[in-house]
Amino acid sequence: MDNWVTAAFVYIVVWWVVLFAVLPWGVRTPETPEPGMASSAPVEPRILRKFIITSLVALLVWLVIFGIERSGLVSFRDMARDMF
Numbered sequence: 001m002d003n004w005v006t007a008a009f010v011y012i013v014v015w016w017v018v019l020f021a022v023l024p025w026g027v028r029t030p031e032t033p034e035p036g037m038a039s040s041a042p043v044e045p046r047i048l049r050k051f052i053i054t055s056l057v058a059l060l061v062w063l064v065i066f067g068i069e070r071s072g073l074v075s076f077r078d079m080a081r082d083m084f
Contacts, residue, residue: 014065027045
């Protein structure tokens, strides 16, 4: 990750992937849904808590990716060059 734009892009992609992994955590559906309400809608979505957890987990994953890339174990630039 040579510049901050690439680093930010990688973080955003990681954040979205982690969000879809975190969203189902702790979901409870109502036993008797109200009329007009989807039966699969969560009782308390706790979306702010999930965003915070997602941000922290994504930061940890991003730091691992950043460390691997900086250490030279994996070079994404070489991988991209070899693809074409």
